[in-house]
Amino acid sequence: MKTKNIYELDPERLATTDEHGNRVYLYPEDVKGVWKDRRKVFYWFLIALYLILPWFNINGKPALLIDIFKREFTVLGFTLYGVEPILFFLLVASGLFFIAFMTSLFGRIWCGWACPQTVFIQSIFMKVESLIEGKARQRRELDKGPWNFNKVFRRSLKWIVFTIISLHIAHTLVGYFVGPRELLRITMQSPSENWGIFVATMIATTIFLLDFGWFREQFCIIACPYGRMQSVMMDENSLVVAYDPKRGEPRRGTEGVQKSDEGDCINCYNCVKVCPTGIDIRRGNQLECIACTQCIDACDDIMTKLKKPKGLIAYKSENELNGKERKVVTVRSAIYVAISIVFVSLFIFFINASTKLNLVFLRAQNPFQVIEAGQTVVNHFRLKITHQGSQEYKVTFKINDKELSDLVEVVTPINPTHLNTPEKKIVIFFKFDPKILSNGTRKTNVDVINLDTNEVLTTKEVVLVGPTN
Numbered sequence: 001m002k003t004k005n006i007y008e009l010d011p012e013r014l015a016t017t018d019e020h021g022n023r024v025y026l027y028p029e030d031v032k033g034v035w036k037d038r039r040k041v042f043y044w045f046l047i048a049l050y051l052i053l054p055w056f057n058i059n060g061k062p063a064l065l066i067d068i069f070k071r072e073f074t075v076l077g078f079t080l081y082g083v084e085p086i087l088f089f090l091l092v093a094s095g096l097f098f099i100a101f102m103t104s105l106f107g108r109i110w111c112g113w114a115c116p117q118t119v120f121i122q123s124i125f126m127k128v129e130s131l132i133e134g135k136a137r138q139r140r141e142l143d144k145g146p147w148n149f150n151k152v153f154r155r156s157l158k159w160i161v162f163t164i165i166s167l168h169i170a171h172t173l174v175g176y177f178v179g180p181r182e183l184l185r186i187t188m189q190s191p192s193e194n195w196g197i198f199v200a201t202m203i204a205t206t207i208f209l210l211d212f213g214w215f216r217e218q219f220c221i222i223a224c225p226y227g228r229m230q231s232v233m234m235d236e237n238s239l240v241v242a243y244d245p246k247r248g249e250p251r252r253g254t255e256g257v258q259k260s261d262e263g264d265c266i267n268c269y270n271c272v273k274v275c276p277t278g279i280d281i282r283r284g285n286q287l288e289c290i291a292c293t294q295c296i297d298a299c300d301d302i303m304t305k306l307k308k309p310k311g312l313i314a315y316k317s318e319n320e321l322n323g324k325e326r327k328v329v330t331v332r333s334a335i336y337v338a339i340s341i342v343f344v345s346l347f348i349f350f351i352n353a354s355t356k357l358n359l360v361f362l363r364a365q366n367p368f369q370v371i372e373a374g375q376t377v378v379n380h381f382r383l384k385i386t387h388q389g390s391q392e393y394k395v396t397f398k399i400n401d402k403e404l405s406d407l408v409e410v411v412t413p414i415n416p417t418h419l420n421t422p423e424k425k426i427v428i429f430f431k432f433d434p435k436i437l438s439n440g441t442r443k444t445n446v447d448v449i450n451l452d453t454n455e456v457l458t459t460k461e462v463v464l465v466g467p468t469n
C-alpha cells in the first residue's frame with residue numbers, strides 16, 4: 001500500500017487544519033542558505049536594538065521612552081511634552097502608510113524580516129526548541145510519543161526556558177514605558193508595591209509565551225490584521241516569494257509526462273518541509289505566506305545539487321513571472337509614500353505650531369509658612385513648565401479668579417520669566433491673607449500670560465493651603 005505523503009497538502013483546507021478542523025502542528029525543518037544568513041544577521045540586529053534601546057542614553061535621556069502618564073515621548077534624546085492624541089495619531093498613521101508603501105514595493109517584507117513574531121520565533125524560540133527537543137523529525141516523534149520521563153523532562157525544560165525568555169522580553173517592553181532606572185527599582189521591590197505594573201508585565205509575559213511558544217503561525221494565518229490587508233496593498237509589480245511554474249512544471253512524477261518533458265521541479269517537497277506556515281508555494285501566492293525566504297534557500301540548495309540555475313523559487317513580481325517588466329514606482333506606491341509624507345509634515349507642523357504649555361506644580365516640603373504675625377500665609381512651589389515648538393515666550397503669572405485676584409500675590413524670583421527651552425523649572429510663591437481659606441484650603445486658577453501679546457497661554461488649577469482656624 002502506498003504511504004500518504006504528509007507534505008502533499010489538501011487543496012480544500014489550510015495546511016494547519018485536519019479534516020475535522022483540528023489544528024495540525026507543524027515541525028518546519030531547518031535550512032541553510034544565503035537568505036537565512038541575511039535574515040539571521042538582521043534579526044539579531046533587531047533583537048539587540050530592542051534589548052539595548054531603553055538602556056541607551058542620548059543627552060542624558062533614554063533613547064526611547066513613552067511615558068503615558070506624563071504624556072511625554074522621548075526619542076533619540078529629544079522629548080515631546082504633553083503629547084496630544086492627534087500627534088500620536090499622525091505618527092502612527094505615517095508609520096502605517098510607510099509600511100503600506102514598503103508592502104506595495106516588496107510584498108510582505110515586514111512579516112518575513114521585521115515582525116517581532118517572526119524575529120523572536122525564528123531566532124530564539126525555534127532555536128531553543130531544536131536544542132532541547134531535537135530536529136524536526138525528533139520533535140514530531142516526541143510529540144506523538146507517550147508521556148515518559150524523556151518527554152516530561154524535555155517539555156518542562158523547554159517551557160521553563162521559554163518562560164524566562166518571555167519574562168525578559170516583557171520586562172524590556174515595560175522599560176520603554178517606565179524607563180530603565182525605574183524598571184530596575186520596580187523589579188527589586190515586592191510586586192505589592194507596584195501592582196499595576198506587575199500585572200501588566202505578567203500579562204505581556206503570558207501573551208509572548210503562548211504566542212511565540214505555542215500559537216505561532218496561527219497568529220499570522222488567523223489573527224493578524226496586516227496579513228488580511230496585505231493583498232489590498234500589493235499589485236502585479238510587488239515583489240513576493242514566488243515559484244516559477246513556467247520553469248518548474250510539469251514537475252517530476254506528473255502522470256503521463258515523459259522524463260525529457262519534465263520541468264526543473266523534482267517534487268522533493270523541501271520547500272514545503274521548511275515552511276513555517278506549512279504551505280506549498282508552488283500553488284501560487286497565498287495569504288499564509290509570510291515571505292520568510294526559507295523555501296528559496298531550500299530550493300536553491302536542490303538546484304545547486306542538480307547543477308541547475310538557482311531561483312526556481314525567488315523574490316519575483318507577478319509581471320516578471322509572466323515575462324513582463326516590473327515597474328518599480330507605481331501609482332499605488334507613490335500614493336502611499338505621499339500620504340506618509342503628508343502625515344509626517346503635519347506632525348512636524350503641529351509640534352512647531354503648538355503654543356500649549358504644560359504646568360506641573362510641585363509643593364515644597366513645608367506646605368505653608370505663616371508670617372507677619374499671622375497676617376500672611378506663603379505657599380511655596382516648584383513649577384515645571386514644558387512646551388513643544390521653537391517659540392520663546394516672556395511670561396508672567398496671574399490669579400484667574402475675580403474674588404482672589406487682589407488678595408493673592410504671585411511671586412517669582414525673575415519676573416517676567418523667559419521660557420526659552422522646552423522644559424523650565426522655576427520657584428513660585430503665593431502670598432495671601434489666611435481669611436480667604438475655608439477649612440484651611442482654597443482652589444484657584446493661575447494664568448500664564450504671554451507679555452508680548454497679552455494672550456493667556458494656559459491656565460492651571462492650584463490648591464492654596466494654610467492654618468485651619
Ligand code: SF4
Pocket residue numbers: 243248264265266267268269270271272282298299302312313
Ligand atoms: S524545493 Fe524546489 S524542487 Fe523541491 S519541490 Fe520545492 S520547488 Fe520543487
Ligand code: SF4
Pocket residue numbers: 241271274275276277278279280281288289290291292293294295296
Ligand atoms: S512559502 Fe516560503 S516564504 Fe512563504 S512562508 Fe513558506 S517558506 Fe516562507
